[in-house]
Amino acid sequence: MNLLGQTYYGNTLQDWLTALAVVIALALLLYFAKRLVIARLAAWAQKTETRLDDCVVEILAGTRFLFLLIIAFYFGLQYLELPPKPTRLITHFTVIALLLQAAMWGNRGIVLWLDDYLKRNRETDAAGATTVSVLGFIARVALWSILLLMILDNLGFNITALVASLGIGGVAVALATQNILGDIFASLSIAIDKPFVIGDFIVVDDILGNVEYIGLKTTRLRSLGGEQIVFSNTDLLKSRIRNYKRMYERRVVFSFGVVYQTPHEKLKSVPVMVREIIEGLEKTRFDRAHFKEYGDSSLNFEVVYFVQDPDYNIYMDIQQCINLSLFEGFAREGIEFAYPTRTLYLHRETGVVHG
Structure with missing residues (x-):
């Protein structure tokens, strides 16, 4: 077979x-x-x-x-x-x-x-x-x-x-x-409208950090302290977001005071000195410096200038340079910085001291 x-x-x-x-x-x-x-x-x-x-x-x-x-x-x-x-x-x-x-x-x-x-x-x-x-x-x-x-x-x-x-x-x-679909549509809104992107430094309410990840449901920030903060996309878009990465320049306002014993001519020279210091630095734009007010224990000046770079470290370096230059200039001109003082009152009948 x-x-x-x-x-x-x-x-x-x-x-x-x-x-x-x-x-x-x-x-x-x-x-x-x-x-x-x-x-x-x-x-x-x-x-x-x-x-x-x-x-x-x-x-x-x-x-x-x-x-x-x-x-x-x-x-x-x-x-x-x-x-x-x-x-x-x-x-x-x-x-x-x-x-x-x-x-x-x-x-x-x-x-x-x-x-x-x-x-x-x-x-x-x-x-x-x-x-x-x-x-x-x-x-x-x-x-x-x-x-x-x-x-x-x-x-x-x-x-x-x-x-x-x-x-x-x-x-x-x-x-x-x-809720899930809301987060997904919120991620599409982030992708299309681009209120922030990966790498931006943003502040949401009192929370700040660098955008590390943008997903379909969540966005994650790396805070300055090092921990990761997770937001749902829907909640994030409902908040007020400040994007510091897109800040082209930083407006800086700072004040200082000098003692009441400062002579008139020295007082007039302070704004000029401040202007020369700021204009002598790179990445700065001077706006104004004024004798602002008579304080309780000082003659107060207010200064406004712009740092033409959004980097926070650059701003701090410039502010430090201004502070040191002011300290040096005041020492050279014999101008004294004011410091907080307390006035003591002696009660005539009881002899008790009040601050």
Whole structure:
């Protein structure tokens, strides 16, 4: 009796062995072809300066061997005579595998492009980098949503009716998850309107820090104390935000006092001295210096100037230089700084001292 001629499920053993050989041979052929193509493309990509060919290599490198095996399995079964129902199932399964692999290629491409853009533009265009991060997530969600609909359509579901039913159910889901959806829409508002971007120094109420991360639900600051502060995006946009990174210059007002015994001519020279000190420094713009008022124990001056750099450390260095120069100039001119004093009153009858 011929063993190879025996029939199993409508096909001879020889047909089954032939199909198995085709599956194994085609799977190995596709695997080595993938490696060869990737190696050739990688060698070619190293000779170019563009990033596109490197991305193509990395995308193709994400091709799963299981996907190649499914393709080989599909073509191997073409040598067999199978009933209509198993044939349809195999076809649906192969199409789903193809769609999943295509979605993985697309997802990998989006991630690679996003990472490359952020590396190149995070320092020079932080606002654009923030927007691209959010849009990249939306693109990935849209990609997998389209994939799910295509898979359901391939399985025979009525997509039109499904989308309509999802619209009704979506209202209920939206009501149940309105806080989460509110944070997501707030993140889109941050990405589009850009009230702040990663790297900005902001103050929210009495909390201040550098923006470290902007996500779909939360934004995180790194405070001056070192701890991380997490805000929900909705609450953050409801607050009044002061963005110091976008401050082109800093207005500084400071006061000091001199003693009442200061001669008139010395008193008149104080604003001139202050002006010369400030105008002699870099990154400063003098505004005014005035003898403001008669204080309880001092003659008070008020000075206004601008630091033409938003950096706080630069401002403090300039203010320190002004203070030291004033101290030196007053010592040279014989002008004394006033200091707080208390007046003591002696009660005539009781002899009790009151401050």
